[in-house]
Amino acid sequence: MLYLVALLSHCLPLAMGQYDICKSWVTTDDGPSWEFYACQPKAMRMKDYVTVRVDPAGITCGDPPERFCTHENPYLCSDECDASNPDLAHPPKLMFDSEDDGLATYWQSVTWRRYPEPLLANITLSWNKSIELTDDIVITFEYGRPTIMILEKSLDNGRTWHPYQYYADDCMEAFSMPARRVRDLSTTSANRVLCTEEYSRWAGSKKEKTVRFEVRDRFAIFAGPDLKNMDNLYTRLESAKGLKDFFTVTDLRMRLLRPALGGTYVQRENLYKYFYAVSNIEVTGRCKCNLHANLCTFKEGSLQCECEHNTTGQDCGKCKKNFRSRSWRAGSYLPLPNGSPNACAAAGSAFGNCECYGHSNRCSYIDFLNVVTCVSCKHNTRGQHCQHCRLGFYRNSSAELDDENVCIECNCNQIGSMHDRCNETGYCECKEGATGPKCDDCLPNYYWRQGCFPNVCDDELLLCQNGGTCYQNQRCICPVGFKGVLCQQSRCEADKKDCDGASSTRSSLGAVLLGVLALQLHGWGDL
Numbered sequence: 001m002l003y004l005v006a007l008l009s010h011c012l013p014l015a016m017g018q019y020d021i022c023k024s025w026v027t028t029d030d031g032p033s034w035e036f037y038a039c040q041p042k043a044m045r046m047k048d049y050v051t052v053r054v055d056p057a058g059i060t061c062g063d064p065p066e067r068f069c070t071h072e073n074p075y076l077c078s079d080e081c082d083a084s085n086p087d088l089a090h091p092p093k094l095m096f097d098s099e100d101d102g103l104a105t106y107w108q109s110v111t112w113r114r115y116p117e118p119l120l121a122n123i124t125l126s127w128n129k130s131i132e133l134t135d136d137i138v139i140t141f142e143y144g145r146p147t148i149m150i151l152e153k154s155l156d157n158g159r160t161w162h163p164y165q166y167y168a169d170d171c172m173e174a175f176s177m178p179a180r181r182v183r184d185l186s187t188t189s190a191n192r193v194l195c196t197e198e199y200s201r202w203a204g205s206k207k208e209k210t211v212r213f214e215v216r217d218r219f220a221i222f223a224g225p226d227l228k229n230m231d232n233l234y235t236r237l238e239s240a241k242g243l244k245d246f247f248t249v250t251d252l253r254m255r256l257l258r259p260a261l262g263g264t265y266v267q268r269e270n271l272y273k274y275f276y277a278v279s280n281i282e283v284t285g286r287c288k289c290n291l292h293a294n295l296c297t298f299k300e301g302s303l304q305c306e307c308e309h310n311t312t313g314q315d316c317g318k319c320k321k322n323f324r325s326r327s328w329r330a331g332s333y334l335p336l337p338n339g340s341p342n343a344c345a346a347a348g349s350a351f352g353n354c355e356c357y358g359h360s361n362r363c364s365y366i367d368f369l370n371v372v373t374c375v376s377c378k379h380n381t382r383g384q385h386c387q388h389c390r391l392g393f394y395r396n397s398s399a400e401l402d403d404e405n406v407c408i409e410c411n412c413n414q415i416g417s418m419h420d421r422c423n424e425t426g427y428c429e430c431k432e433g434a435t436g437p438k439c440d441d442c443l444p445n446y447y448w449r450q451g452c453f454p455n456v457c458d459d460e461l462l463l464c465q466n467g468g469t470c471y472q473n474q475r476c477i478c479p480v481g482f483k484g485v486l487c488q489q490s491r492c493e494a495d496k497k498d499c500d501g502a503s504s505t506r507s508s509l510g511a512v513l514l515g516v517l518a519l520q521l522h523g524w525g526d527l
Helices: 002-015 171-175 215-223 230-239 496-526
Strands: 023-028 031-036 051-055 066-068 079-081 121-133 137-141 148-154 162-168 210-213 248-258 277-282 284-287 296-299 302-305 363-366 371-374 393-395 407-409 417-422 428-430 446-448 452-454 469-471 475-477
Touching: 121 277, 121 302, 162 171, 162 210, 215 230
Parallel strands: none
Antiparallel strands: 023 031, 051 121, 066 079, 121 248, 121 284, 137 210, 137 277, 148 162, 148 248, 296 302, 363 371, 393 407, 417 428, 446 452, 469 475
16 A cells, blocks of 8 residues: 555656646637647556567467576575466466565566577567656566666557667676666756666665666656656657657567576576566556547557547547648647647638648638638649549548548559549540550550550451461561452452563563474474
8 A cells, every 4th residue: 555655646746737637618708718728648557558468489488387496596496387377377467467465476488498599588568559658667577687688669559669778787798888877867868778787787685676767867857856847847848859759659678688697607507597587567657649638548459548629539640520720730838837739720710611621721712702712732632622633633542531642643554545634433544445444455456556556467366368477466477479468469469560570471481482492493404
């Protein structure tokens, strides 16, 4: 009970504050209306909503069962890990359970039985939601803290990872970094990634179990050691580049690189005393709602902001439909004390309720038509409300109307299509013989040659005649004496001069032969 009271008082300055109300109903000379404020949810224990993954496969002890011992009793190896026995198993879920009667329950890795191969383990915590840390991350190890480990963070649900802090008994040897302490950082280096030796050296005491990522010490650089000057911290979070993102995560990963050694070198004759064991992980934070919500609830398997200020989305990261007259913006801590809500709003009364679906930032009133229209539609949209696609683009059926990728380029083939426009399904209007969504293919009995042309011949339906052969469906190669598209014409029939010339040649040749024969006969007569 005393521990719970201490924990609540420890987190109180960060959980409370002036940013717990999003709006209030006020009355002015113009009548009653909502007045909006920047707001954020209260801090809570984020381990209650986390999913955990431990890898590589087989790193958790108990399959097969094995013995282990401790550094305090290195040769009394009577303890056993057996995944098939609930009383002897150490699964990952025991890092987050409640420990009744002071009895520690913990996840445990296999022992270092494969030394000198490194004993490596990753513990990944995922929320499927952006959260903002408000207090220290505290990891409790049983039987000794690792001598080398890295804490990493992700801002994109585990797609990319970045180092958060390095831990080693010798930072220079392990990471080629000098050892530093967070409390020695300055206002310009509060978000520096450093290596610390404070939590890795062997202390020889069972009380030395925790490894910390010091959020409060970094906050204290701006808010003072007791975190009383929170206004200064909020101002810095808003104005210092990258500082707010530094305390924002979607996932955390602990890379355990070398277990506790007991203050000495690895004793190869007894490898059963080297392993990792984690009994508790405390992560305190709040849902990141971009200062547009003061409530965050667990629904459908994940945390969801209860968005205000006409915003929507898991992180209140966009404006509601009909409230997109200007681009979405996160709320701001400034000016103090209530900040700026930067609420989404419908178009002003001068132009009526004009919806541009986020593709235009301004509207125009056309007097003689008495209509309001969006001006300078972006993202390849057009129309009074930017609800249509420009010529040469078509609607992306898988995207909402307010999506930046709502219009997709037609990409019609310039040779095969009539023009660069397409219908609402993305199909282009094709020239004769062309086909396909982009008119870049030919219909049957057509061939492509910088456009689609009908086949002259083929080997099945349009056979070349008189022994001609079909060449790539484009023309018949005719034998000597024939011509025509299909070699259907005799050259003599086509051109009588050719035939007459051939007859004259044949007659002349006959006359010569007859003359020679006559001379020979005449000569023979004289003899």
